[in-house]
Amino acid sequence: IWQNVLDYVRQNINDVEYHTWFEKIRPLGVHGGVLELGVPTSFAGEWIKKHYAELIQEALTRLGAQTPRFELKVVPGNPVQEDIFSAPVQAPAPDPRSRLNPKYTFENFVVGQNNRLAHAAAMAVAESPGKAYNPLFIYGGVGLGKTHLMHAVGHSVAARFPSLRIEYVSTETFTNELINAIREDRMTEFRERYRSVDLLLVDDIQFVAGKERTQEEFFHTFNALYEAHKQIILSSDRPPKDILTLEARLRSRFEWGLITDIQPPELETRIAILKMNSEYRSMRIPEEVLEYIARQVTSNIRELEGALMRVIAYASLNGVEITKNVAARALSDVFTARETDFSPDDILRAVADHYGLRTDELKGAGRRKEVVIPRQIAMFLIRELTQSSLPEIGQFFDGRDHTTVLYAIQKVQELADSDPSIQQTLRSIKERLG
């Protein structure tokens, strides 16, 4: 539970505050529905109560506590001579291995039909880096285990070949570091750093699309490593051929080695993942509860794990056993919350506002080009953001047929895939919705 609270807190305050106040809190357990937390000094306790009580309660409510309560206890414990103000303001030392998440190992990776090939390829690369497949390109949807698999190779190589240098970097970080290096005139250092590694893991490479300078720099990094027989692993949410505005020379390099995908997991794999996860947290949860959760969340493992954590937190905060009914209750607001977030009317209005049209024009029969695409976009967004079925959406648009809706959705998807301005439009309409 505490880890989940921390995750939430972390998203809402800055790093310095987080290091100063939250890293030293020790969860002591849940007693009578109250979460007990140990703090190093009474001063820290007061401060946290005064400034962060609401945030912590908010986090607990999100985890399903009906009455979010926590208590702070002073537990001097480990040497707290450390001044609570001397929190590290700087990022931790750049030990590349520290960029690897300790949970993301091969042992903790459940192999199913959906990821069998990607897993096998990753194992092969971990056994003989630079020799099996180079580069290894793993692609698949959000939350399906690409990052996990990359880190697993990192851990495994680190254990087998302690002398090898391993660097994990997200494409975003790579880009930011590059920009800083250019600005601060440290390009030599930057190049040195990335060209002297033995295993380079680059996550979410699709984000290089459209970034010419990053592509240029990455191209040279790639060549330097490749020629030196150093291993490169790339991940992406789509295959190289679908990364638009990727320079041809990079695309062809990405295709030199092995391209492998990860698909959404089948039910059995989802259950196995939940089981492993609960064991990892030393929790015993009835099989039927795991199955229930696995049936609710089908396409994203991160959300699947989130649902499990929510059930655990809900049961513990409300002092009840974990049963199927409790799981249903714990998850009910997650799924209904999503449903009630936006109504078709809200979305229709946002689209109308965006295009300067009236809502009745969008709903009506007009075939003018100026209304047809906005109408299709509205259908697309209603499908994406509400639980409405195709026939319901058709009904909403003055009784159109569901095949019209389906066609509209496919059309917008195609447009969005090929035209960044449509993606931008979709984003700004969503921003309007807040």
Ligand code: ADP
């Ligand atoms: P991606 O990078 O594809 O968006 P992640 O690697 O971040 O996804 O995975 C999301 C979460 O799901 C992580 O907590 C990860 O540990 C977990 N996960 C993904 N695939 C598996 C798997 N096959 N077995 C166990 N956990 C998995």
Ligand code: MG
């Ligand atoms: Mg990832």
